[in-house]
Amino acid sequence: MADAVLADIVMAVHFAFVVYVPLGGFLAWKWPKTWFLHVPATIYALAIVTWDFTCPLTPLENHLRERAGQDPLEPAGFMATYIEGVVYPESAVPLIRVLTGLAIITSWVGGIVLHRRRALARA
Incomplete structure (x- = not known):
């Protein structure tokens, strides 16, 4: 039972990452310090798409699902x-x-524009 719950948590983290990559830059408009999370997440996502390697969350979820007696993910991940x-x-x-x-790109360009406007408003 615990392995199934842990597998579902890993799946939820994976989903959160997949949603965060395209939308996280827009969150950074409100919370600028999150750029430090979004930039590496974007680089990682670009790398995984470019070089087609397996995300470490996939084998972890597979391992937990197999221990829980469930089917693993499809071979493609x-x-x-x-x-x-x-x-x-x-x-x-x-x-x-x-x-x-x-x-x-839109979120990053918009973030730069917002950052500059805020800096000018403070000056």
Whole structure:
């Protein structure tokens, strides 16, 4: 039972990360110190998409699910199991990646503009 709960917690953390990457920059507009979390999260996400390696949360979730007597994730990993083909069709992956990139760029440019406006207002 505990392993199943832990596996679900790992899955929730994975989901939170997947949501945080495109939207975390917008959170930083309100809480500027979170840029220090969003920048490495974005770099990590870009690296995992570019070099197609397995996120360490995937084998951890698989291990916990197997110990709980549950099926592991699909061999292609977290995104293939829970997102692609479930939330959006697999054929939309390139579009989703472009939209994610645009959201990140928009949030960062907007964050820079807000930072400069706030700095000017303080001066």
